[in-house]
Amino acid sequence: MRTLAQLSALVGGTVTGDASTVIHGVASIENAVPGTIVFADGERSFSLAVASAASAIVAPASCNSGPKPLVHVANPKLAFARMVAELVPSRAVERRVHETAIVDESATIGTGVAIGAWSTVGPGSSVGDGTVIGSGCSIGAGVRIGPDGVVHPNVTIYDGVRIGNRVVVHAGAVIGADGFGFVADGGQFHKFPQVGDVRIGDDVEIGANSTIDRGALDSTVIGDGTKIDNLVQIAHNVRIGRNCVIAAQTGISGSTTIEDGVMLGGQVGVADHVRIEAGAVAGAQAGIPSGKIIRKGTMVWGTPARPMSEFRKVFALVQNLPSLKSRVGELERRLTEIDKKTS
């Protein structure tokens, strides 16, 4: 429970209306009840927020009508996110190594670390200060996990994986499994040993049941600030830059490079040896063929992927094929008539 004044101070906002209003919780506009605060990021959501039962609204400066007290900020959603973190405390986790956890004596465990029941930490690994590891996790040998991270239950991290600071790994994710590398020999496939590693930067989030393979000879790399959703596949030797966003069920094949700030929609497939330059965007289910380069800032869609504007234009023509076919039929009819006349 906070006053609006306190919440506003937290986010550097300006209160319009009764700053002593007491706020008990956060809500979506749809489900707001008295005592909650909601956020609006534009005129439309603001008018819904005003009509809701919420007691206060976080809003941009441009929205300022109505009877409810407001907190004005430049980025209402970001400010609201901070209020959520303030008003909805996360469950306190006891900061200790559970008595059933098996931590190798050569591992280094920081202060304020929690390691859950039935987890294992292998030889030579380290877990940074304040990191929380859930139950049932398998952390291999020579793994480095930075401080202030969270590894949820049933995660498997293979040997030699290096994870930065403040990284969140959701349940069931597998980091560092062998890349899918085989050598054909007379119709059979022999394993190409996967002896590289995985390097994950700071402030990365990895979704539930996602898989990030180790490099074959080198590293698979995920840059700082990149966010990866659930069930995403990242193959060996992929290099992903900083602050990328990769939605659920997307797959990235071997040796592909993804530069900073790239956004990939859900179920996108990126083949091997592709380069996606900084700031490019691939729409959901796009398929980017082997070796392709997607230029800086381009937005692509479809399989094979092409610029969105081209995709839309061609798609409209495809949908209009019945009409084009009719026009061709009509031309043929007219021409046959002319042929009759002129013959």
Place this chain on the structure above:
Amino acid sequence: MRTLAQLSALVGGTVTGDASTVIHGVASIENAVPGTIVFADGERSFSLAVASAASAIVAPASCNSGPKPLVHVANPKLAFARMVAELVPSRAVERRVHETAIVDESATIGTGVAIGAWSTVGPGSSVGDGTVIGSGCSIGAGVRIGPDGVVHPNVTIYDGVRIGNRVVVHAGAVIGADGFGFVADGGQFHKFPQVGDVRIGDDVEIGANSTIDRGALDSTVIGDGTKIDNLVQIAHNVRIGRNCVIAAQTGISGSTTIEDGVMLGGQVGVADHVRIEAGAVAGAQAGIPSGKIIRKGTMVWGTPARPMSEFRKVFALVQNLPSLKSRVGELERRLTEIDKKTS
């Protein structure tokens, strides 16, 4: 081992032929051996069943020829399913909390519950009578699991998830992980706290390694009787109605609503804020763009998804483009000839 009379009584059928025939097991038509019963759901499978080595056939009333004893029922596959359950006993599970399971003292465990080795149940959670939880499961705090359910091994259920009665969750599934919500701020992404929950109705089945995220502020909801296959992704705030069928590797993005009785094929992608009305069907790999409404009972296919009849018509025209192009070329040739004549 049952007589045909017993099996027929079980399903409310009518025996034609020797009702004392002894049945030892069930089989597919392809692999039937003497002593087994098979089912046929139409003329074609019935004639294969008659030709098989099976000792009896469950069949619709319309199929009644041949020398084998029959059990006539309205829904042969359903009746057969009941016979399978009768003739193939599932492995008896010892109904006890394994001595290695860690159940918080504030948790409520019903009667006849099994909790497997190395599983944890957090504070304030409850497990209903007769529910079986496998080994290696992590059940968080404040979780409710109804009676007569099955949670297979290595499942992770985050805090606050509510699961109804008779729900089956297959191995490796993750329920209640954080939704993929971030706020952009100057090229970086900040986590939007995911403080909602997940509510799963009765008689739901969730496939292996599927992921169902918790709501951001509200609930992610799965209605009664809905069946979800393996590796399916369901994002935050999705609302799914009753008796839907969602095939493997399909992904449903945030805040999408799926009404009752919807069927989604495999690898379908549904973007955010979509509404799929009752009884609609999306074919495999269909892609439904953001904000789209799929009307009641419609069947759609393709990316972007469009009505199946339109998809097929346009697809046929696309495949015929070589011919259309030739016709245009021929028109140009003829016109040039006419031009020559008339000039």
Place this chain on the structure above:
Amino acid sequence: MRTLAQLSALVGGTVTGDASTVIHGVASIENAVPGTIVFADGERSFSLAVASAASAIVAPASCNSGPKPLVHVANPKLAFARMVAELVPSRAVERRVHETAIVDESATIGTGVAIGAWSTVGPGSSVGDGTVIGSGCSIGAGVRIGPDGVVHPNVTIYDGVRIGNRVVVHAGAVIGADGFGFVADGGQFHKFPQVGDVRIGDDVEIGANSTIDRGALDSTVIGDGTKIDNLVQIAHNVRIGRNCVIAAQTGISGSTTIEDGVMLGGQVGVADHVRIEAGAVAGAQAGIPSGKIIRKGTMVWGTPARPMSEFRKVFALVQNLPSLKSRVGELERRLTEIDKKTS
């Protein structure tokens, strides 16, 4: 550390240059340092290898210029793979059943087997000589795992699954979960009991978090030598032949047959009751509709999948639709002019 002579002998190669060169490790061409060996499989990579800091190159006989010592072999990548295995020792795993593992007294454990912490092996199961099972695995009842295999952590293997020799199963994979089989009855869906099993041949590799369902009444079968990537879904009653390669996130629906040597790209969707004949190839994201037969050796792409040559031809025409439309417009204009003249 080995001499080039030793490495060459290992792979049956021929050394050109100083056979006493000492090799400490392997590297990719991009990251080679002195003391490492690299491989080249053609002129282009050979010239990069020559320019690199590597101390020696494994190369085909056709590549033989330059100052660096060479090992000539018929299949450089295969030879190099063997050198990697020789030069990069895998971490020694203590061959014992961990004191926390729960192995049913009726299970048969071979010699030289490792079973990790917190794993369970159910009644009547067997683990062959030399097989390594990681931590947190759930191995059900009546499971057979052949010798010299590796089951990584947090894998779930349901009752009755049979796995051949030298099989590698990566973390989080689920083998033998119920197939997705339900019987509709008045708008509700009833479970069709899944009482079949899974049979996996020798030398198979199964990727992280992949799911292979048990047959409904019969077996789901994976043939010898088949390699399956991460997050792949294989439904009930699927039969896959020998030496197939199935890339990440591909899904194969129920009762489909895939013959020997088939290659499926990433995110391919194969519907039910499909037959893909020997040696056929499906490009990434291809969608193969229900009941379709893909003929021996064919390469297909697109949804619905069609021969690659046809796909490419039609795709080019689609991309050229703006031009075709212009040509039709021009024809109409010309025809209208002719009409004026001739009327």
